[in-house]
Amino acid sequence: xxxxxxxxxxxxxxxxxxxxxxxxxxxxxxxxxxxxxxxxxxxxxxxxxxxxxxxxxxxxxxxxxxxxxxxxxxxxxxxxxxxxxxxxxxxxxxxxxxxxxxxxxxxxxxxxxxxxxxxxxxxxxxxxxxxxxx
Amino acid sequence: xxxxxxxxxxxxxxxxxxxxxxxxxxxxxxxxxxxxxxxxxxxxxxxxxxxxxxxxxxxxxxxxxxxxxxxxxxxxxxxxxxxxxxxxxxxxxxxxxxxxxxxxxxxxxxxxxxxxxxxxxxxxxx
Numbered sequence: 185x186x187x188x189x190x191x192x193x194x195x196x197x198x199x200x201x202x203x204x205x206x207x208x209x210x211x212x213x214x215x216x217x218x219x220x221x222x223x224x225x226x227x228x229x230x231x232x233x234x235x236x237x238x239x240x241x242x243x244x245x246x247x248x249x250x251x252x253x254x255x256x257x258x259x260x261x262x263x264x265x266x267x268x269x270x271x272x273x274x275x276x277x278x279x280x281x282x283x284x285x286x287x288x289x290x291x292x293x294x295x296x297x298x299x300x301x302x303x304x305x306x307x308x309x310x311x312x313x314x315x316x317x318x
Numbered sequence: 319x320x321x322x323x324x325x326x327x328x329x330x331x332x333x334x335x336x337x338x339x340x341x342x343x344x345x346x347x348x349x350x351x352x353x354x355x356x357x358x359x360x361x362x363x364x365x366x367x368x369x370x371x372x373x374x375x376x377x378x379x380x381x382x383x384x385x386x387x388x389x390x391x392x393x394x395x396x397x398x399x400x401x402x403x404x405x406x407x408x409x410x411x412x413x414x415x416x417x418x419x420x421x422x423x424x425x426x427x428x429x430x431x432x433x434x435x436x437x438x439x440x441x442x443x444x
Binding site for chain 1: 348352355359364366367373377386393394398400404432433436437439440
């Protein structure tokens, strides 16, 4: 019995799961990372709520949050957050281009994949260079 | 004016009947989030490491508070919808899936509300 048949028999989800693809072709890898980063950003909203909520709690709480976010661990979280955000945004634009029916052949999908990853790295780099210099 | 035949409309709806709305709102929030994310990034960078007074002055400007609330609403709605798609794809059995979806909705709604109230608190109090 195939994996799909097994799932249908159980009445479970029939969406293709990760293991049915070659996970390390550029196309599928970028798609899987898009989803993982999307979920990570949803969990990462907790960091945003911590930041904005502590500001609402007052100057002392804001100082405490700033000290945490300014620590090496805080920087690590924000760095991951920022890269995931820029990646998901750039790949989101790629997805919405596909939704209009454009750039769907394999050559364009690979090309836009490389461009998207380049843009995500560039935006993260620019954000951190500017952010650390002000 | 509806120029589509009954069959055409039925085909458009598909077997799930209500999937298009979810798909469309996810795209709509995605479109909104492109400029909002770029604004958010530049805004946060401009107050990175600033003390409370500077941050409160920045967030107290109506455009900043307004756009921050737009960002919060679009981001939590988009995130909630994306998580629902992931959960539909991978979480079994059905009862667990429904429980996770309820949790996701409550989490997104409460965190978004807390965020919006926080923005207003800082913006109004200064």
